[in-house]
Amino acid sequence: MRTSPFRIGLVGLAGIIPGMLVAVVLFLAIYSWPAIHFNGIGFLFRETWNLGNLYADPVTRRGVQVPIGAQYGILVFIVGTLATSAIALLIAVPVSLGVAIFLAEGAPPRLRPTLSLIVELLAVVPSVVYGLWGVAVLVPLIAHYIAPALDDVLGFIPFFAGGSPTGFGLLSSSLVLTLMVVPIITATVYSALLQVPRPDKEAAYALGAMKFEVAVRAMLPMVRGSIVGAIILGLGRALGETMAVLMVSGGAINHLPGTITSPISTMASFIVSQLDSAEQDPTGMAVRSLAEIALVLFIITVIVNVIARLITRGLHVGLTSRA
Amino acid sequence: MSVSQVALEFPLLRGRRIRTRIGWVLSILAFVLVAAPLLDILILVTARGISAISPELFLAPTNGISGGLLNAIVGTFVLSGGALIIGVPIGVGGGIYLAEFGTGSFGAVVRFLSDVLTGIPSIVLGYFSYITMVIWLGWQFSALAGAITLALMVVPYMARLTELSLRQVPLSLREAGYALGAPDRKVIFRIVLPPALPGVLTGALLALAISVGETAPLIYTAGWSNYVWNGKLTHEPIGYLTYVIWSFINQPFASAHALAFAAAFLVVLVVLVINVTARTLLFARTA
Amino acid sequence: MQTRSSETLLRRTFLLGTLGGTSLGLISLVPRRAAAAEVTLLETGSSLLYPLFNLWVPKYTAMHPGVRITTQSTGSGTGIAQAISGVAQIGASDAYMSSAQLKKDPGILNIPLAISAQTVNYNVPGLNNANLKLSGPVLAGIYSGKIRHWNDPAIAKINPGVTLPSQGIVPIHRTDGSGDTFIFSQYLAASDSDWADNVGYGTTLSWPPVQGGIGAIGNPGMVQACGQTPGSLAYIGVSYAAQITKAGLGTALLQNRAGNFVLPNPTTVGAAVAALEDKTPADQRISLIFAPGENSYPIINYEYAIVNSRQASSDIAAAVRDFLTWAVDPAGGSTPEFLGVVHFLSLPEKIAALSKAQIAKIH
Secondary structure, eight states, X not given: OTTOHHHHHHHHXXXXXXXXXXXXXXXXXXXXXXXXXXXXXXXXXXXXXXXXXXXXXXXXXXXXXXXXTOEEOOHXXXXXXXXXXXXXXXXXXXXXXXXXXXXXXXXXXXXXHHHHXXXXXXXXXXXXXXXXXXXXXXXXXXXXXXXXXXXXXXXXSGGGXXXXXXXXXXXXXXXXXXXXXXXXXXXXXXXXXXXXXXXXXXXXXXXXXXXXXXIIIIIHHHTHHHHHHHHHHHHHHHHHOOHHHHHHSOOOOSSOOOSTTSOOOOHHHHHHHXXXXXXXXXXXXXXXXXXXXXXXXXXHHHHHHHHHHHHTHHHHHHHHTTO | OHHHHHHHHOHHHHHHHHHHHHHHHHHHHHHHHHHHHHHHHHHHHHHHHHTTOOHHHHHSOEETTEEOOHHHHHHHHHHHHHHHHHHHHHHHHHHHHHHHHTTSHHHHHHHHHHHHHHTSOHHHXXXXXXXXXXXXXXXXXXXXXXXXXXXXXXXXXXHHHHHHHHXXXXXXXXXXXXXXXXXXXXXXXXXXXHHHHHHHHHHHHHXXXXXXXOOHHHHTTXXXXXXXXXXXXXXXXXXXXXXXXXXXTTSSOHHHHHHHHHXXXXXXXXXXXXXXHHHHHHHHHHO | OHHHHHHHHHHHHHHHHHHHHHXXXXXXXXXXXXXXXXXXXXXXXXXXXXXXXXXXXXXXXXXXXXXXXEEEEOOHHHHHHHHHHTSXXXXXXXXXXXXXXXXXXXXXXXXXXXXXXXXXXEEOTTOTTSOOEEOHHHHHHHHTTSOOBTTOHHHHHHSTTOOOOOOBOEEEEESSOOHHHHHHHHHHHHHOHHHHHHTOOOSSOOOOOOTTOEEESHHHHHHHHHHHSTTEEEEEEXXXXXXXXXXXXXXXXXXXXXXXXXXXXXXXXXXXHHHHHTTOOTTOOOOOXXXXXXXXXXXXXXXXXXXXXXOSSHHHHHHHHHHHHXXXXXXXXXXXXXXXXXXXXXXXXXXXXXXXXXXXXXX
């Protein structure tokens, strides 16, 4: 019973997932090893990224061939990645829960399939289209209305002050990410809410709770495991998103964001934007340093996941004890 | 109504009523905040996409800066279909394992690493596949390298969403099944999976949406081809719709832009149709 | 009851899945063509050359049914790398390969196919029809954050008689790797020694941090960002002239080596090519930036095909030779019918002969 072939099969299928990740990470580690050796720990704390002069003869530094003037520091991109993902989740989580409650309990049953389809369609829009829309609509909206409004209302906090002459930057990237994360969280929470057994809901009604109170106080806690899982999935999407962010982020390099409208770059978008030029580096150090960024992003994802789990541990224990 | 009378008489209850009102308004507002940008995007894509729709779009391959999208449509089906064929068994199987037997440390590791895998940027997966499959294994740009890369992307979503929806199935159902002496396989396929199907399907649709909408991992694995796929899994580049969106919008020609928006429109339309079909199947059951 | 009917549903879903899989298999069988007689070429790289290849290929393949050519827009660096690795037969690049790169892969040819130029555009309300004058040192000052306002004395000095606003300048650069960044920064490096020492040139740069400066993706991204941001400045490939006009941007007169301010047109671009024609070496790797001559436009370049001189088979080599020869031939692809559409200029006779000599080395 314990070791039925069926169960072994499931273990095998489940084992492929860590197997894939290990393959990718091993590849990154081996591929970026010369860069790790060359860049040292300063890689994480330097603000300057410079591929060096790709047209001059390479020089030997630290025992390896690199272009003259090459310096690889990614602090700016680490900050950009964490800031965009954090702001996106900060907005996306309450919005998604609100939408899920509205869909599951508030909307007329006849309209539910259509309305939930609308939300899921958000996940369908190709990243590039989000980028095109972001540049054409969201960026001017931020430049002309949202950033000045933030400056008026919250301008006493330096982070929100100053408006934005262009609209490209941290806020636009975070809002585009929000749109991409919302369908993931909403769809998961919505389908979990639909699964809440009727007797459980009725018990809450019997205690005199109103419909909205049932949804928020009784049903949301019951599906908290799904909420946590969905938030972590959404976080993964936000950390790794490239094209749309690249198009609206303003592509900052060599300087840290000072306000919510500063241009930024995320690690994922920076890899995409630099890969082509890096391939011109005859020493290969540029491409290997980009692989090192991917490795660092992986480690950050691990850390962020652990932190997310610690924060939500109480919730998660509740989930595992159910199964 | 008696409730409103009570509410008038008891301020405490009235406060609750007001708060739930505000709650509903906020949740509707959240929906509007999400739906408005989507509608705007859909209007943009539809308005510019529909004007480019013609029979040629579905019958001819791209030819320079004009022509049709047959090669890209076929390619998108092959790549996404391939990704699902590879990814769904792994994802659903892994998800079943996590939900039903994954309480131990192995389950925790799989769950954790699967979540981490979603955070790896698609371009990194693409470059990984480029170096390993396209170069080392010598497959060149190919449908297989592209489909495997997409599968790498969608498997963690499939696994976790399958797990999350299986977990919502009450334990008592499983216990009833096991009490009747049913083996694992029967309990899972006949008892646990059916009620969880909407969630699993949501996962598969999300997986499909992600694989149909991705560009970055395919540029270095599937490449792109101006010709309709000839059935070779390796050594033959293949086209796909998102490439058209990305690279044709970057050309200085109106005909290329029209093709780009037609491709964006088709991407949304294809997934919409699949989504609606799947739902109709599901709701045929509940109705 | 519910479980039962959903079980049938489950079965139905699996059935659908199987059907889908089978039909996929069927698709794979249907369009199989006789591949033996055909040669398949892959061109990949520069997004600037991509539109031109897309004009060439349909015409050429229509005349040569035995050849299939696929064009890809990936970027110049990728074009070079994939031509070297053999994934692609023709790499397209806006920049020639460095000597260091060539030392590593000596069999690679850099073959000019056409001549491209770049404009510097701005969005200063009220002055977009005035053709402001800008110079390399002024642009270097703007892109390194030393010149922050449109009425800066350095700009006013070369624009006598123009009332400049005090508006802040938003310099826009390309975030993605780009041949446009390469030739723009070559112009700055050639005309401003500070820029040459501190920033240099390349398809991406370590841009000096400039308050308010932003990055944009692709030439359309540059046009759009410049169009919707008053006070901004951008460098844009000449193929996008129509979009620039549509967005209502101003085009700057640029100072050339002789000190004159010129706009790009066939005369000024032609003058620059003529000035450097005789200096082009046999391997054709040369910068055309900041050419001498009274009339020369300062930001132009050769657009290259990067090709491995040793191809996988003689059939493929013959197909590459034939296609590229046609492309640079005045009786073939090097006509206004193709080049005029993207505002490129054809190679002078002498340079075309050099290109053909290099093409002949492909075997």
